[in-house]
Amino acid sequence: MSLYRAFLAVSCSLTLLAAPSAVWPQAAAASNPEAYMAPHATRAPIMAATRVGERIIAAGDYGTVLLSDDAGRKWRQARTPTRATLTALYFIDAQRGWVVGHGGVVLVTQDGGEHWAPMAALEREAVPFAVYFSDAQHGLVVGAFGFAAVTDDGGRSWKKTTISRGEYADQHLYNIFAGPKGALWVAAEGGTVFRSSDDGASFAAVPLPYKGSIWGGLVLHDGVVLVWGMRGRVLRSENGGRTWAEVPSGTQQALTAGLQLAGGDIVIAGLGGAVIRSGDGGRTFSARIRPERQSHTALIEAGGALLTFTLAGIGGDID
Numbered sequence: 001m002s003l004y005r006a007f008l009a010v011s012c013s014l015t016l017l018a019a020p021s022a023v024w025p026q027a028a029a030a031s032n033p034e035a036y037m038a039p040h041a042t043r044a045p046i047m048a049a050t051r052v053g054e055r056i057i058a059a060g061d062y063g064t065v066l067l068s069d070d071a072g073r074k075w076r077q078a079r080t081p082t083r084a085t086l087t088a089l090y091f092i093d094a095q096r097g098w099v100v101g102h103g104g105v106v107l108v109t110q111d112g113g114e115h116w117a118p119m120a121a122l123e124r125e126a127v128p129f130a131v132y133f134s135d136a137q138h139g140l141v142v143g144a145f146g147f148a149a150v151t152d153d154g155g156r157s158w159k160k161t162t163i164s165r166g167e168y169a170d171q172h173l174y175n176i177f178a179g180p181k182g183a184l185w186v187a188a189e190g191g192t193v194f195r196s197s198d199d200g201a202s203f204a205a206v207p208l209p210y211k212g213s214i215w216g217g218l219v220l221h222d223g224v225v226l227v228w229g230m231r232g233r234v235l236r237s238e239n240g241g242r243t244w245a246e247v248p249s250g251t252q253q254a255l256t257a258g259l260q261l262a263g264g265d266i267v268i269a270g271l272g273g274a275v276i277r278s279g280d281g282g283r284t285f286s287a288r289i290r291p292e293r294q295s296h297t298a299l300i301e302a303g304g305a306l307l308t309f310t311l312a313g314i315g316g317d318i319d
Contacts, residue, residue: 034081035063041077043313047087049298053094056300057113058309059086067113071303080116088131098155100128100141106155119155132176140200142173142186163194163203179219187227189213195241206241215256226282228255228268236282249276250287257298269296
C-alpha cells in the first residue's frame with residue numbers, strides 16, 4: 001500500500017510518495033506511542049543530521065533517531081518517546097542536544113543521543129523547521145507560517161516570539177544558521193532572510209534580489225554569507241548582508257542542504273540528486289546530478305567522506 005505524506009526536509013516543505021508499511025507496521029504505530037524499532041530504520045525518510053565529536057546523529061519520520069560512531073558505516077536506532085516526524089536537531093556539545101518535530105514535539109538528550117526525554121511542547125499546531133541553542137539554556141525554534149518560540153530554561157518552557165513582521169508576518173521560517181559575534185540568521189520564503197546581531201533577541205528583515213523561498217544558508221570561514229533555495233538559486237554577500245550577488249549554480253533543482261568542508265570547499269545539495277560544489281569561496285560552482293536522484297535533506301563530513309541524507313533514508317558518499 002502506498003500513500004501521500006508530507007515531509008518537512010531541513011528547511012523546506014516537500015511532498016513524497018512513500019510506502020511506509022514496508023518499514024513501519026501500522027498496527028504497532030497505532031498501539032505504541034514510542035518510535036518503532038524498525039529492522040530497516042536507515043530507510044526511513046531523514047529530515048536532519050548533525051555531527052557531534054565522532055558521532056553522527058540523524059532524525060526523521062516516525063520518531064526515528066539514528067546513531068553512528070564509525071563515520072556512517074554502521075547505524076543503530078535510539079529509542080524515542082514519540083512517533084512524530086522529527087524535523088530538526090541541535091547539539092551544544094557531544095552530550096547535550098535537542099530535536100523538534102511535528103505537533104510541537106521537543107525532546108532532549110544528555111548522553112549524546114542514546115536516550116531522549118520529552119520537554120515542554122510547542123503549540124500543538126506548530127510545524128518546526130529549525131532549532132538553535134546558543135547555550136544550555138537559551139534556544140530558538142522557527143517554523144511554518146512565521147512560527148517562532150524561545151526558551152531561557154533549556155526547553156522546560158517556551159514563549160512565542162516574533163521574527164517576521166508586517167508583509168513578512170506569515171512567511172515560513174525555514175532554517176537558522178549562526179555567524180561570529182552573536183550574529184544569527186533565519187532563512188525564509190519570499191526572498192527574505194532575517195538577521196540578528198544579539199544572539200536572537202531581535203531580528204531585522206534583509207531583503208534579497210531574489211523573491212523565491214530561501215531554504216538554507218551558511219557563514220563561511222572568512223565571514224562570507226551564502227544562502228540558497230528554490231530553482232537552484234545561490235546568493236552571496238561579502239559585507240554581512242548589505243549587498244548580495246547571485247551566483248550561477250548550474251542547476252534548476254531546489255537546493256536544500258550545504259556545508260563548508262574542512263579543506264574549504266563548499267558543497268550544496270538539493271532535490272532530484274542535485275549537488276553543486278565550489279572551490280573558490282562560493283564565487284563559482286560546478287553542478288552534477290547523482291544517479292539515484294534522491295532528494296537531499298542534510299550533508300555531513302566524517303571520516304574523510306561526505307555523507308548524504310535523503311527522503312529515502314541514509315544516502316551514500318559524495319566523492
